[in-house]
Amino acid sequence: xxxxxxxxxxxxxxxxxxxxxxxxxxxxxxxxxxxxxxxxxxxxxxxxxxxxxxxxxxxxxxxxxxxxxxxxxxxxxxxxxxxxxxxxxxxxxxxxxxxxxxxxxxxxxxxxxxxxxxxxxxxxxxxxxxxxxxxxxxxxxxxxxxxxxxxxxxxxxxxxxxxxxxxxxxxxxxxxxxxxxxxxxxxxxxxxxxxxxxxxxxxxxxxxxxxxxxxxxxxxxxxxxxxxxxxxxxxxxxxxxxxxxxxxxxxxxxxxxxxxxxxxxxxxxxxxxxxxxxxxxxxxxxxxxxxxxxxxxxxxxxxxxxxxxxxxxxxxxxxxxxxxxxxxxxxxxxxxxxxxxxxxxxxxxxxxxxxxxxxxxxxxxxx
Numbered sequence: 001x002x003x004x005x006x007x008x009x010x011x012x013x014x015x016x017x018x019x020x021x022x023x024x025x026x027x028x029x030x031x032x033x034x035x036x037x038x039x040x041x042x043x044x045x046x047x048x049x050x051x052x053x054x055x056x057x058x059x060x061x062x063x064x065x066x067x068x069x070x071x072x073x074x075x076x077x078x079x080x081x082x083x084x085x086x087x088x089x090x091x092x093x094x095x096x097x098x099x100x101x102x103x104x105x106x107x108x109x110x111x112x113x114x115x116x117x118x119x120x121x122x123x124x125x126x127x128x129x130x131x132x133x134x135x136x137x138x139x140x141x142x143x144x145x146x147x148x149x150x151x152x153x154x155x156x157x158x159x160x161x162x163x164x165x166x167x168x169x170x171x172x173x174x175x176x177x178x179x180x181x182x183x184x185x186x187x188x189x190x191x192x193x194x195x196x197x198x199x200x201x202x203x204x205x206x207x208x209x210x211x212x213x214x215x216x217x218x219x220x221x222x223x224x225x226x227x228x229x230x231x232x233x234x235x236x237x238x239x240x241x242x243x244x245x246x247x248x249x250x251x252x253x254x255x256x257x258x259x260x261x262x263x264x265x266x267x268x269x270x271x272x273x274x275x276x277x278x279x280x281x282x283x284x285x286x287x288x289x290x291x292x293x294x295x296x297x298x299x300x301x302x303x304x305x306x307x308x309x310x311x312x313x314x315x316x317x318x319x320x321x322x323x324x325x326x327x328x329x330x331x332x333x334x335x336x337x338x339x340x341x342x343x344x345x346x347x348x349x350x351x352x353x354x355x356x357x358x359x360x361x362x363x364x365x366x367x
Contacts, residue, residue, distance in 0.1 A: 002114040002149035003099035004251035006030050007364060009295050009343060012092035015043055015052045018059040021096060025067045030098035032068030036115055037241045038080040039160050039297070040094030041345055046085025046324060048165060048186050053082035053232050060094070079117045079239045081162040083230045083347040088329030089336050093343040095295050095364075097243075100251070111155070111245035111277075112367065113253035116148025120238035123163060125170035129182030129192045131213055137161065137200025137238045144242035145204075149249070153205040156244040157257040157275070158226055158297055158362035163197045163238045165189040165231040192217060194229035195351035197238060201227035202352070220304070220356040226257050227353045228299050228345075228360060243362070253294065254367045260298065260358040262308055263330050269296060269338045272361040286340030294364040296339060300331040301350035303357030324348045331359075 008029060010020035025032045038060055044052030057080050065075045086092050097115050120140035127133040141159060150156055164170070166181055166189035174181050183189055195217050202208040202224035211222055243255055256275025260268035270284055273293060280288055302315045302323040315323040328348045335344040354360040 002246050002249050003102065004105045004249050005113045005115055005253060006098050006100050007095060007113065007253050007294055009093055009095050011343065012040070012042070012056065012094060016055050016059045018063045021060055021094070022063050022067060024096065030096070032064050033070055034098040034100070035064055035078060035096060036099055037078065037097040037117055038094050039241065039345065040082050041086050041090060041092050042082050042084050043086045043092045044084040046083070046328070046348065048167065048190065048233065050084035050232070053084050054234050056082050057234060079241050081160050081230060081239060081241060083345065085325065085328055085348070087325045088332045089342040090328070090332035090346055091343040095345065105250040107248055107250045109247050110367065111247055111254055112249060112251040113255055113364065114148045114150065114244055114246040114249065116144040116146065116150070116242045118143040118147065118240045120240065122237050125166055125174040125181050126179040128164065128166055128189060129196050129216060133196045134200040134203055134211065137197050137240070138204035140238055140240045141201055141204030141242065144240045148242050148244060149246045150242065150244045155246065156205055156226055156242055157255045158228065158243040159201045160241045160243070160297070161197050161201065161227070161229045161238055162235060163193045163229065163231045164236050165193045165233065167233055190231050191349045191351055193231035194349045194353070197229040198224050198227040198352035201229070217351055220351070223352045223354055225259050225354060225360055226362065228297055228347060228362070229353060230347055252366055253364055255362060255364045257360060257362045259354040259360050261355055262303065262357050263300060263327060264308060264334060265358060266334060266338050268358070269335060269361050272296065272363040273365065276363045276365040277367060278365050286338065289339065292366045293339060294366065295345060296335055297345040297362045298331060298335055299347050299350035299353045299359035300327050301348065301357060301359060302327045305357070
């Protein structure tokens, strides 16, 4: 039986700030030793050299170490996934997941939020972009599902991952061992790592069969509707957090999902919120949410055609500002307009994550 889950969204007042996490612990909302995952946005550039992710990671782990009893090694294994880049109105924040004692809530047969996590086997630099990475991620997803108490993949609504990308150093390491990497330089490896991981999530959940190598990053009809994949320089394995619903354990939250068909698809966000269990009018407004929406989690991608709803844009041609930053700001604005809250989780590089030019959406609500 999975443990009941408490979830809170907290702001980051600066890049090294974890004071609101400490406040949650000090106020008795959740115990430091019961925090099982953190998913957040930092204000860096979102690229290979975005060290704000490492700074925020260290700040949060220091609080959990100081206010809890777990060892440094145990705290080091907690999945804390940071997505860099708060372009436009997106506000730096974190969503914190913690278990509650079984006697703290009434059990229910209604679906309630559950969380499981796992680490894959080591992802070697030569694995990135290759089927070996797909297989390692798929195995990790299945282990995380088991920990969450989920037996039916249909009950999985959000899989957040963090995986390694290529750096000059890891490319050099592979070559020193007589191995070649998918790319000979780091740029582009973020999209590559995310996309390959998404295929692993899709395989692990049975959304697709095992792809062929030539389909990786090319056959955009293959995707996961629940994968949200991020990558960085701070780890060498796939860090996997599975969030879904289970019955019998209780708790105050539910999760649902849908997909955005393009960068302007507000209906896709509303559909995820409805799927989580909120009864909304046909033409909803942020005021209809009250205080019941905790957060939404989205992936986005500039449409490879260069068009959105028949209109041409210049994101993919712009040499001054990366399309990563432009599409993130766009979708962040759309999501904030739906929720009425700029603290939304929007991450870029969404190949194999939702329909091409769109992306998956997950929503957590108070049941």
